[in-house]
């Protein structure tokens with residue numbers, strides 16, 4: 645039922661804008677895969693090509709080994725839930741969900757059975773007769789999902805399906821996607837700019853930027869081994885330091901005269917990324933070579949304080965600290981930092997794309 649997807653060198657230009665730039669990707673059958681990126685990075689363009697709503701200028705798409713690049717949407721085993729839902733306003737919930745089956749000429753009995761199942765799947769079993777205009781935002785979202793699921797697609801494509809819902813509903817629907825994925829066993833591809841959604845739901849995800857994929861991995865890998873400086877910043881690792889040198893073998897780097905064990909690969913121009921979740925304030929005077937910086941500024945942030953500190957060479961970083969501990973420190977004081985194992989990672993500099 646689930647379908648494996650292979651994307652090879654997809655490129656798509658809109659006039660001077662290269663919306664997709666040589667994108668290649670493999671998605672396993674039944675995987676929950678997310679395209680994550682800021683607005684304009686090319687996510688929807690890629691999703692539309694998978695759905696059959698647009699064609700690439702170069703490259704191809706294979707479903708279970710078959711080239712579908714030129715196949716129109718209605719002949720693909722994929723269904724899309726678009727951001728604007730596009731429900732038929734003059735139809736009932738059941739009529740909306742049945743629409744695709746009717747177009748396919750499926751018999752009335754079979755239609756009713758499958759619509760009933762799809763509505764039950766999204767917990768709208770009793771809503772078949774309602775007018776879609778009278779539903780809440782979350783219920784409309786569920787109808788759009790049922791309308792896609794009723795086609796029993798091997799691939800479900802979701803374009804920012806939670807954007808526009810309020811916080812509580814978003815969390816509820818997000819969990820719903822996880823359950824639907826398990827129940828249907830289909831290959832799910834989610835497009836979102838919301839990192840929480842991506843991290844929570846995905847088996848694997850790709851971070852997109854300017855029509856290119858910066859990294860494809862399981863969610864924890866983006867933190868353990870960000871592919872480059874762009875990815876590190878994107879996932880919230882803001883402390884990116886220029887080392888004076890990297891020891892032969894790449895086990896340690898020297899930053900502002902201080903030696904720091906590092907993970908990752910020593911590529912040319914590598915930066916040292918410090919994970920904020922693996923930094924800890926060391927009690928003053930405790931040895932074992934923690935990093936020593938000088939405090940520049942302390943900002944109260946409610947449940948924690950941000951301490952901005954600098955190395956001797958002027959490079960800086962921000963450390964999150966408990967409010968009571970930060971209150972005992974002042975600008976000008978030394979700041980002793982522990983870097984826990986895996987907290988310092990070498991990352992490649994970000995190579996700007998050719999255009």
Ligand code: ADP
Nearest residue numbers: 658661663681682683684685686687688689690
């Ligand atoms: P995302 O979904 O990540 O926000 P899109 O895939 O929608 O990004 O768009 C990627 C780039 O391609 C953007 O610069 C966008 O303006 C451009 N683009 C997308 N579709 C069209 C189109 N039909 N005509 C012209 N430009 C487009």
Ligand code: MG
Nearest residue numbers: 684687688689
């Ligand atoms: Mg989009």
